[in-house]
Amino acid sequence: MDVVSYKCPNCGGGLSFDIQRQDWRCAFCGGGFMLGDLERDEPGSQAGQEPDIAPPAETYGEDAAAFSCPSCGGRIITDRNTAATFCVYCHNPTVIASRLEDEYRPARLLPFKLEKQTVVDALLKLCRSRPLLPGDFREYARKGEVSGLYVPFWLFDSDVDATLKATAQNITRWGDSNYRYTKTDTFRVERSASMHFAGIPADGSAKMDDRLMEALEPFDYKQMVDFSMQYLSGHFAESYDVDQKDAAKRVMPRMRSGVEQLMRAQVGGYTSYQVNQLSSLPKNTSCEYVMLPVWVLMTRYHDKTYTFAMNGQTGKITGQLPLSWGRFWAWFGGVAAAVTAVVCAGGLLL
Numbered sequence: 001m002d003v004v005s006y007k008c009p010n011c012g013g014g015l016s017f018d019i020q021r022q023d024w025r026c027a028f029c030g031g032g033f034m035l036g037d038l039e040r041d042e043p044g045s046q047a048g049q050e051p052d053i054a055p056p057a058e059t060y061g062e063d064a065a066a067f068s069c070p071s072c073g074g075r076i077i078t079d080r081n082t083a084a085t086f087c088v089y090c091h092n093p094t095v096i097a098s099r100l101e102d103e104y105r106p107a108r109l110l111p112f113k114l115e116k117q118t119v120v121d122a123l124l125k126l127c128r129s130r131p132l133l134p135g136d137f138r139e140y141a142r143k144g145e146v147s148g149l150y151v152p153f154w155l156f157d158s159d160v161d162a163t164l165k166a167t168a169q170n171i172t173r174w175g176d177s178n179y180r181y182t183k184t185d186t187f188r189v190e191r192s193a194s195m196h197f198a199g200i201p202a203d204g205s206a207k208m209d210d211r212l213m214e215a216l217e218p219f220d221y222k223q224m225v226d227f228s229m230q231y232l233s234g235h236f237a238e239s240y241d242v243d244q245k246d247a248a249k250r251v252m253p254r255m256r257s258g259v260e261q262l263m264r265a266q267v268g269g270y271t272s273y274q275v276n277q278l279s280s281l282p283k284n285t286s287c288e289y290v291m292l293p294v295w296v297l298m299t300r301y302h303d304k305t306y307t308f309a310m311n312g313q314t315g316k317i318t319g320q321l322p323l324s325w326g327r328f329w330a331w332f333g334g335v336a337a338a339v340t341a342v343v344c345a346g347g348l349l350l
């Protein structure tokens with residue numbers, strides 16, 4: 001099957017995952033259903049009515065394909081990585097099952113825990129804490145386009161053996177009426193450790209800004225569930241286009257940085273030290289393909305697009321806000337005037 005649209009058993013309306021209730025709801029009759037009621041896409045399943053399935057896709061080169069909406073027959077144009085979207089004609093949620101097969105099927109998924117309005121509220125709160133923000137940007141933020149997106153991620157686990165060699169000094173100073181003395185004791189310091197890293201994330205989408213995604217960490221993996229396509233219904237989703245080999249190129253430097261911080265923290269009790277050698281050897285490295293929830297808010301302000309991302313589980317938000325240069329120079333002028341006044345007052349006192 002290529003495209004699946006999950007239907008309400010009561011009225012035939014499209015079903016979407018309801019974040020607040022953590023079940024699936026029909027926008028037309030208000031019916032609610034649990035995951036077990038909808039698992040009909042698995043081979044051999046006999047539970048109730050089958051979901052609507054559209055005919056195979058028509059391809060447009062390597063970057064796009066056209067699917068027929070299972071609900072209204074309209075054409076859904078997607079890029080090659082889209083795994084869940086909406087029909088532009090009837091707005092029914094649609095899951096492109098053929099892009100979630102074999103190696104593109106995630107092992108687990110973290111469902112959205114926070115609703116759409118949360119990202120708008122979080123951004124407005126962030127705006128209120130920025131005195132140099134343009135005064136009218138809040139209104140643009142309030143009207144920004146918000147999308148719920150399941151982002152493909154690779155989670156890496158690895159054991160690491162690390163060694164550190166350093167030269168350390170303890171310096172003691174004292175004096176008497178005639179001389180001042182300095183004593184330097186030099187030590188050779190060696191440390192070794194074995195450590196385990198679990199769940200280091202790297203987003204698998206080339207479209208997503210890596211720094212933006214890293215800023216959303218951490219996610220609580222304990223709330224993850226086994227992957228089911230039904231969770232994607234009502235949200236956007238993408239399959240990965242950055243494979244685990246390329247994702248590892250971003251993860252390994254992060255791991256080495258973590259190793260260095262941990263090893264340096266083991267050297268204490270000295271006045272100073274210099275690291276001569278620090279080595280780390282990853283082993284038993286493995287990774288898991290998952291999908292994590294991200295709210296994306298985009299707004300256009302003065303011919304520039306501003307993108308903000310929010311962790312769909314914790315509410316942590318990140319993005320770059322515009323700067324009001326008028327407010328900046330007014331603030332700078334006020335600070336400069338205050339400093340000048342203090343200096344002048346000090347001069348008069350002299």
